[in-house]
Amino acid sequence: MTSTVQSPDTVPDALREQVHGAARRARTAAGDLALATRAEKDAALHAMADALVTRTPEILAANAEDVDAARESGMTEALVDRLNLTAERVASVADGLRSVAGLADPAGEVVRGSVLPNGVQLHQVRVPLGVVGIVYEGRPNVTVDAAGLTLKSGNATLLRGSSSAERSNTALVTILRETLAAQGLPADSVQLLPCHDRASVTHLITARGLVDIVIPRGGAGLIQAVVQQATVPAIETGVGNCHVFVDASADLDMALRLLVNSKARRPSVCNAAETFLVHRDVAAEFVPKAVSALAEAGVTVHGDGPVQQLGGPGVVAATEGDWDTEYLALDIAGRVVDSFGDALEHIADHGSGHTEAIVTSDVRSARLFTSRVDAAAVMVNASTAFTDGGEFGMGAEIGISTQKLHARGPMGLTELTSTKWVAHGDGQVRGGS
Known part of the structure; x- marks a missing residue:
């Protein structure tokens, strides 16, 4: 259409x-x-x-x-x-x-x-x-x-x-x-x-x-x-430029599972993750594993400089346009951020107000993320795929509203x-x- x-x-x-x-x-x-x-x-x-x-x-x-x-x-x-x-x-x-x-x-x-x-x-x-x-x-x-x-x-x-x-x-x-x-x-x-x-x-x-x-x-x-x-x-x-942020305190095995599920479970739907952000303190350990696990699921990573360096030759160089792209396909953008605040800033600049997720073991980080991120749904240590009327107990959904009146979310x-x-x-x- x-x-x-x-x-x-x-x-x-x-x-x-x-x-x-x-x-x-x-x-x-x-x-x-x-x-x-x-x-x-x-x-x-x-x-x-x-x-x-x-x-x-x-x-x-x-x-x-x-x-x-x-x-x-x-x-x-x-x-x-x-x-x-x-x-x-x-x-x-x-x-x-x-x-x-x-x-x-x-x-x-x-x-x-x-x-x-x-x-x-x-x-x-x-x-x-x-x-x-x-x-x-x-x-x-x-x-x-x-x-x-x-x-x-x-x-x-x-x-x-x-x-x-x-x-x-x-x-x-x-x-x-x-x-x-x-x-x-x-x-x-x-x-x-x-x-x-x-x-x-x-x-x-x-x-x-x-x-x-x-x-x-x-x-x-x-x-x-x-x-x-x-x-x-x-x-x-419906437009879902959804992010998964891997915080410095994240359980990296959990983060890996959540990232792959958020992206690869069904990439053509609006609750699929389109960008992952990784705190620099865990990037060296997490990024290679993430790129490998995503590749096994058939996902191509479009990464910034650090993600390319850590992820190897399979990573495609990200452009500015990638940060705003809802791929709805087996592609995902990846970026290393210097701080928690940088992650919030990136989401504020590029998010669509649909679903944002954080993986963290820090209660304060979780609280700040849920209060500061402006989105219809915010996930803490859970996949973005859960933003769904059926999963929320609604039986089904007519759509997922990304505005604030008169309804928001599923x-x-x-x-x-x-x-x-x-x-x-x-x-x-x-x-x-």
Whole structure:
């Protein structure tokens, strides 16, 4: 998907009406969902999960066509990995739906309440956002995660995936919609928008009054284009230039395990580490081991001068651009820093506000790192891979917000709600001027 968003004035009327028509149907569906009970929504989620598993061959056949076309077009293997579905991955997203069904329904939760001096009973209650637009690139698992989370939280969703995943997304949404209808819930709770013309993105993100919020998931170009050009409220998500800092007091065996897991477990996702920083006091011992272990995992290190010197000929010389690169591939930048403060400064200059990790045995260093680093998630002696809605007990996630309003970090059910104030009186009127 290109990061360019087309001006609304240049978009064909037919496409505008197609997107706006879907949004109007979604508003109607959202109104119906607001009346659905938790039992009804949970039954639908379980039925959706069962249908995905039963119809896995159909899903995989559609996905295989997408993967073949992607490879023929020259897509990198890291992005193909994001696109690729297997029976295990389908089972995993189905399990995600079941996990969401097991979570408490946030809609209707009383956040706080009181009785005013005049006897009016006041409550702040969680309510669905309404219509949620999702713009995403090449990750068909997002289709299912988004549908499940929005359904459970009482929202309708408009999905605008990329053309690279068109067949996969169509198969998935068809199954989900058929299942919803069979369960007596509105099929228009989940709709797939056209994906071959970027103008459909334009009219989704500018459909103010029809769409309540839009969430982009993808590369930096897509996210910035949506956030900057949307007139619908947007949440910035996903770009993960994540760091692992090996402090002077670190257990180096632990640091090695955490670094390799943070980078190589699944390099194409946003919580993968893209840079490691090593305190100079342990660099001579740690860097050679790190370069060797990363090489065994297929990772190429782009290092500064000291990392090149200590790591050997397999290290590629890092450029200034490497410090700001989200590789999403088997590459990582490495730098030796002179002090704890230099590590903090590097992260402040180059981090994306996603996830930052420190490996240390010093309690004070851990405390300073967690308080000083400005990120949605901070790990102490743990892999960056843990920044994930499923790992955080959310069942799944709609995205990982790297901004501060209205949500930050992995976004689950609660983050897909707003609140309203409800006041109950028995005839009280307000006095005074």
